[in-house]
Amino acid sequence: MDKGSASQKKSIKVSNLLKLVQEREMSRKNYVKQHDLHLNKDHENNKQQITELVVVPNLTKDCIIEILLRLPLDQSLWDSRLVCKLWFKMINSSYLAYAFLQKSQLVFIFQMPVQEGKESDAVFCVDERLHESKSISIFCSMVKKQKKLQMHCMEIKDGECHVKELDISCFGRIIATCDGLVLVENTMKRGGLVVVNPLTKQLMGLPLGTLFSAENESYGFAYDPSIDEYKVVHLFMDEMRYIGCEVMALGAAPESWKPVDGPSYGLLSWFQQAAPVSAIGALHWMPHKVRSEYVVSMSTNDDKFRITQLPTMASVYDGLVNMGGFLCFVNHDDQGTYMDVWILKDLHGNNWVKQHKLTLTNPKAMVPIASSRNGNEMYFRTPFIGTRGLRRLRLRH
DSSP states (O other): OOOOHHHHHHHHHHHHHHHHHHHHHHHHHHHHHHHHHHHHHHHHHHHHHHHHHHHHOEEEEEHHHHHHHOOTTTTHHHHHSSSSSSHHHHTHHHHHHHHHHHHEEEEEEEEEOOOOTOOOTTTTEEEHHHHTTSSSHHHHHHHTTTEEEEEEEEEETTTEEEEEEEEEEEESOOEEETTTEEEEEEESSSEEEEEEEEETTEEEEEEOOOOOGGEEEEEEEEEEETTTTTEEEEEEEOOOOOOEEEEEETSSSSSSEEEOOOTTTTTTOOOOOOOOEEETTTTOOOOOOEEEEEEEEEETTTTEEEEEEEEEEEEETEEEEEEEEOOOEEEEOSEEESSEEEEEOTTTTOOOOOEEEEOOOGGGOOOEEEOOOSSEEEEESSSGGGGGGEEEEEEEO
C-alpha cells in the first residue's frame, strides 16, 4: 500500500470520528433541550398546583388574633411563631398575652414550690435561660440554697374556677403582675428584675435601680395608655422615712430609671407585702398597716401622687383589688361578722359606692387578693398553706 492510499484512509477515519462526535453532541443537546422543556412544564404545573393550595383570602389582624387565641397555651402556640413574620410579631407582642388574659378570665398568677424530682423537663426556667451563657458552676452555686418556684394561675372557664400550672419556673419571687406579664426577681443580680411573658417565654432584664432592702421598697407594674407602654414604679424608704421614687417605661429608648417626686413625707409609713393595685389609670397603695383613712395613688400618665379618702377607716385585714378595671376596697367590720365591698370608678372623684355586703363566720381571717373582671366573684387569702389557703366567694348584686 502506497503512502497516498494510507493517508486517504486515515483522513476518512478521522472524518468519520468527527462526524460521530458531532452527531453525539447534537443528540445530547436535543436530549437536554427536551428534558429542560419537560422540567419547565412540570415546574409550571407544580407551581400552579401550589399556588392553588396556598391562595387564601387576606386575613385581618383581628382574625389572626382570634385564630391564635384558640390555640392551647403550650408548645403549639410557641411553634406557630414560625409560620410567617406577621405571626412571629403578633405572638411575641404583649397584646396577645393581654388578649389571652381577657379571654380566659385569668384572675391572678402566683407561685408554689417545686417538689424535688417532680419538675418536668418541658418546664421553662427563667434563671437558666437568662444565665445560660454564664458558667454552670457559678449559676449552681448561686441558686443551690434557693427553692425553685413554679408559676400557677387561677382562671375562670364556663363559670368554674381552675388552678392551672404554667410551664415556667424561676428562683426569684414574683414582684408584681400586669395584663398577664410578670415582674420577678433576678437571682443572679442583687436588686435586678426581669419581666417575663409566660405566654411567649420572652424575657426582659431591667437595669439596676436604687438598691434597698425588700421590706423598705415597693414595686408597681402598670400600663400607661398615654404612651402605649408598660411602666415599672419603684418606691423606697430611707432611714429618715423619706420616700423616693423612680419610674421606667418599658420599650422606651434608652431603658433607664427616671427619678420623680415621691409622696409627701408621712403619707406612707409601710410597704405591704402585696404589690400596689393598678386600676382607673393609677397605682394605689394602702398607706398604713392599720387605721388607714385614705389611699395613696400615683397616676400613670403624669407620675404624680395624690390621696383619695376611703369611705371608712381600714383595718389590718382590709385591702384593695381591681374589680373590672375599677378600684375596689374591701372592709371588715369591727365585730368580725361581715365585709363591705366598695367601688371607686374615678381617680379624680371621691364617690365610693357600696356594691356588696358579705355576712360570714369569721371573715377577719380573709384578706382580699383578687376579683373577677365581671365583679361576680372575689378571692381571698386565708392562713392555710398552698391552694387550700385560697378562698372564693360569689358576690350577689
